[in-house]
Amino acid sequence: MQPTGIVSLAMVATAAVLFTTADAHGQMLVPDYRQISAKFRKDSGALSQAGDQELQYAPVENLSGRSQKDFPEAATFNLMNGCRGTVYEEGNNVTTLKAGADFDVKWIIQAPHPGTMKLSIVKPSEDSTGKITYKNYKTILTVDPFAQNGGEDGTTATMPTDVTGCDSAGDCALQFYWHSDIANQTYPTCADIIVSGSGATNTKVTTAPTASSSETSDAGTDGSSAQTTPTAPSSNTTPSTNTTPTPATEAPEATTAPSTPTTESSVAGESDTNKCSRRMRRH
Numbered sequence: 001m002q003p004t005g006i007v008s009l010a011m012v013a014t015a016a017v018l019f020t021t022a023d024a025h026g027q028m029l030v031p032d033y034r035q036i037s038a039k040f041r042k043d044s045g046a047l048s049q050a051g052d053q054e055l056q057y058a059p060v061e062n063l064s065g066r067s068q069k070d071f072p073e074a075a076t077f078n079l080m081n082g083c084r085g086t087v088y089e090e091g092n093n094v095t096t097l098k099a100g101a102d103f104d105v106k107w108i109i110q111a112p113h114p115g116t117m118k119l120s121i122v123k124p125s126e127d128s129t130g131k132i133t134y135k136n137y138k139t140i141l142t143v144d145p146f147a148q149n150g151g152e153d154g155t156t157a158t159m160p161t162d163v164t165g166c167d168s169a170g171d172c173a174l175q176f177y178w179h180s181d182i183a184n185q186t187y188p189t190c191a192d193i194i195v196s197g198s199g200a201t202n203t204k205v206t207t208a209p210t211a212s213s214s215e216t217s218d219a220g221t222d223g224s225s226a227q228t229t230p231t232a233p234s235s236n237t238t239p240s241t242n243t244t245p246t247p248a249t250e251a252p253e254a255t256t257a258p259s260t261p262t263t264e265s266s267v268a269g270e271s272d273t274n275k276c277s278r279r280m281r282r283h
Contacts, residue, residue, distance in 0.1 A: 025113065026147065027057050028176035028189035030106035030154070031095040034086040044085060045073035057110065059185035060084050060267055075129060082122055082134035082177075082268035083190035088170035094192045095174075100161040106154035107176065107189075109147045115180030117146040119157055121166065122175045122190070133268045134173060134190065138163060147178060159195060166195035179267075186267045 027033065036055045041048040046068040047055065055063070064079055079085040097103050105119060119141050122134035141157050166172035169192060178187040 025057050025059060025111045026107060026109040026178065026187055028107045030104055031174055031191040031193065032093045033189050033191045034083065034092060037089055039089060040086060043074035043077040046071040059187055061185055076131055078131045078133060080267050081132055082175060082188055083173060084188050086190060087132050088192055092192045094169045094194055096194045096196055097159050099159050099163050099195055099197045102156050102158050104154060105157050106152065108152045109150045112147050112150050113180035113183040113185060114145055114148045115178060116142065116144040117176065117178045118142050120175045120177065121163065122173050134175065163195045163198045166193065166198040169194060188267060
C-alpha cells in the first residue's frame with residue numbers, strides 16, 4: 001500500500017514553498033521599514049487575508065488584484081499611495097538621519113526582475129476623502145540597472161543638505177521604489193524618517209484635490225547619521241538599537257528640477273528621472 005498520507009503532506013509543503021516564493025519578490029530592509037499593522041489589516045478589505053510576507057514583498061499590481069466588492073477596503077485605504085498602502089502611525093519606529101551625512105540602504109531581492117530603483121524622500125498629501133498619497137519631495141539616488149541578481153545587497157546614500165520640513169515623525173518617509181518594465185511590476189517600501197536640521201513644518205499632512213486612481217506622482221539604516229527610535233510607547237513595537245557610527249561625508253548641495261508626469265506606473269511616489277541622483281556604491 002502506498003504511503004498516501006506522507007506523499008500528500010509532501011505535496012502540500014512543496015506547494016506552500018512555491019506559493020511563498022511566488023509572492024515574495026523583494027523590499028528595502030534598512031532603514032527600519034514600515035510593518036504591516038493591525039490598522040492596515042482592518043482597512044485593507046480582502047487584502048487582510050494575505051500573509052505578512054506577501055503584503056511586504058509582492059508587487060502592488062498583484063496585490064490590487066485581490067480586491068473584492070463583497071469585502072471592500074475602507075474609504076481612506078489607498079494601496080497605490082506610494083508606500084504599498086501603509087501610512088504613518090503613532091508608535092512606528094522612526095530613523096533619524098542627518099542632513100549632509102551618509103547613511104546605509106539595504107535590500108533583499110528574492111525574485112530578480114531587472115529594472116530601476118529610486119530612493120526618494122516623500123511627503124504625505126491627503127485628499128478630500130481622507131486618502132493619503134505620498135508625493136515625491138526629493139530624489140536622493142537612482143540605481144540602474146537594478147535587481148539583476150537575487151539576494152541581499154546595499155549601497156550608501158547621502159542625505160541632501162537642503163532638506164526642509166522633515167523634523168517630526170510623520171512629516172516625511174524614505175521611499176525605496178523598485179520598478180521593472182520587463183515584468184510591469186512595482187515594489188515600493190517606505191521607512192519613517194526624521195532629518196535633523198531640516199527645519200520646522202506646519203503640518204504633517206497637506207491637503208490636495210481628490211486624485212483619480214490613475215494619477216501618477218513624483219513621489220536603509222545604519223551609519224553615522226542614523227538612529228532608530230520609537231515615537232511613542234507601544235506594546236507592539238520594539239525599539240531598534242543604535243548602530244555603530246561610521247565617518248560621515250558631507251554631500252554636495254542638491255538641486256531639484258520641477259516634477260514631470262510619468263506613465264511608467266500608476267503607483268504614487270515614483271521619482272522624477274529628471275531630478276539629480278547619485279549612482280550606487282556597492283558595499
